[in-house]
Amino acid sequence: MFFYVPMALFLLFLLFPFYWMVITSVRPDGELYRPWNSSNYNPFWTWKPTWDHVRYLFEETLFASWLWNTTFIALASTAISLVCGVFAGYALSRLNFPFAGSLGTGIFITYLVPQTLLFIPLAEIIRNYRLGDTPWSLILTYPTFLIPFCTWLMMGYFKAVPKELEECARIDGASRWQAMLYIVIPVAIPGILSAGIFAFTLSWNEFIYALVFLSSPEQKTVPVGVTSELIRGDVFYWGPLMAGALLGSIPVAIAYSFFVEHYVAGLTGSVKG
């Protein structure tokens, strides 16, 4: 009882926004814009669910291309960041070179620089290289916060992999590269998956860079597209907005639930021989 009651309250609290999003996206406009004091006002339920908003999203807006853009950008920047993060994390945790410790701290500090400051110099760079309004403006700038994040996470994970595994592989006849490829990285897969999911989510949901670096509607990502094209002046198209938010959060939810086992193992870091 002491366990389930707070748990239920907590769940209710957490899931309510999600519920609100779902119910709004299937509610007809007539119900959505009904004044709160009208006699048949019922904000929590609808008897006439409709697909109109979803249809609107795909037929009247560029939502499909936003989805594609977001997927492509998130996957590409995650891939770049993971590759860099895994190698950098390995080097920082395993190779003894001068200033390895302070370099690790330095990388973490770059992660702490707020994006709201960093986008100003980055905008300059994007303009100089004429990358503005292309997916590459995001694929190349997202790693500025994803690589430090992945590096830091992988560094911690590699430190938890017993050093003897690698030493044993090297006595067994593997070079450092082979020991890393065949032994350390396979053992660190849960950590790599966690870092990948985090990086993917961060870039999928990223807003400010996408808002600043992309301008034409067909280049936009889901978060920016939905908010900029479905809020016109002071008119909120609540139905399509919520439908867009719902469809936009589904890939992330799938990514989470698909990898959840590895993901949890990655966070708790269990590689007992």
Added chain:
Amino acid sequence: MGQVVLKGINKFFDSVHAVKDVNLQIRDKEFVVFVGPSGCGKTTTLRMIAGLEAISSGDISIDGNVVNELAPMDRDIAMVFQNYALYPHMSVYDNMAFGLKMRKFEKLEIDKRVLEAADILGIGELLKRRPRQLSGGQRQRVALGRAIVRHPRVFLFDEPLSNLDAKLRVQMRVELKKLHLRLGTTAIYVTHDQVEAMTLGDRVVVMKDGVVQQVGEPLELYNQPANKFVAGFIGSPAMNFAAVTVTEANGSLIAENSGLRIKLPDETAQRLRGHIGREVLLGVRPEDLTVADSADLDHPCFDAVIEVVEQLGSEILLDMKVGESIMVASVEPTARVRVGDKLRVAMRPSRLHVFDAQTEAAI
């Protein structure tokens, strides 16, 4: 072949001098055990032989070739680690085959060697399992198997039994010994357990603070320890020590302190002629102390009060107060003794050890 020679080996970790001028010749087919308390440099020495740790100065050679600069993979050695270091994502078979695959052996040859090793170790039915599905003893065997399949020139063992429970440890110790007899490969074994050292080693190297204290066959260390450290480290329960002053009375030598006054046997007295009037350390093992009876009249004897009686079945350990100090005696299980008893204890005269009070070297 597998002859290993260490010549003037030193190791510094920053300013810490971890291994100091180690010189050692390990013969082909020999089983050499490095033993000492933790932090004595034994594992570091082993890791330098493996090539996992760089040598600060000196030469290590295997079969006459200096290997200082060779990578671990090129030294033709195999190592068994304390935590087994099994690759968790591979089956037992793949764990054992990994070293051979890396060395580009034929598939048939790999198969033959793995099955042969599995057969020797009795892990044939485990080959498809993952390490986490194995018990501690089975993991230990797989780790051994991984070393065996390579047919290396030298086996290196880094405290391989210390993660096992006491019973299994004894069993694996016997198996290791048998395995060595069967394969005849040179083995270098590191442990902090003096029983493992004594039972496994053809020769034992005792280390302390990075310095080799003594190298010798197990019984040599036991019977003729080179210094107080070796004397106290080898043997269980540990040797008793008493600081005594040597004096001369009526032509014979007397060793005495506040609670002890014994006439030294001739053989010991010979060695102590030069120490008259000085302090020395007298050492006697618990098993060389007996409850005195009429047969021991001419043996050195002293009085003691029993403080603790430990019944072990095969023997009784007596913690006795002798003057200010405590001594342990191991006596026959038939002895009738109780806490508080006053006893006359006899020493076996031929088994008396003496050490210099300052240098702690045997006299």
